Amino acid sequence: MRRVDVYIPGWRLVIEADGRNWHARVEDFEEDRRRDNELAMKGIQVIRLTYRMLKSDLEGCLDTIRTIGRVRSA
Secondary structure, three states, X not given: OOOOOXXXXXXXXXXXXXXXXXXXXXXXXXXXXXXXXXXXXXXXXXXXXXXXXXXXXXXXXXXXXXXXXXXXXX
């Protein structure tokens, strides 16, 4: 597997925190999508949270992650 921000093996879930500093270049954007597709082919779901989402609504982000985890482990 390529480098990801967070991987939760029990849920087969990758969490990516996207910020403009790391994802502003077109090449980075394209590479991220290639990696997302490779992970999807292996049954691993990728969710993307922006820096703004994490800073302004961390509890909401955590709730989203927990909800997706429950669905994936059902």
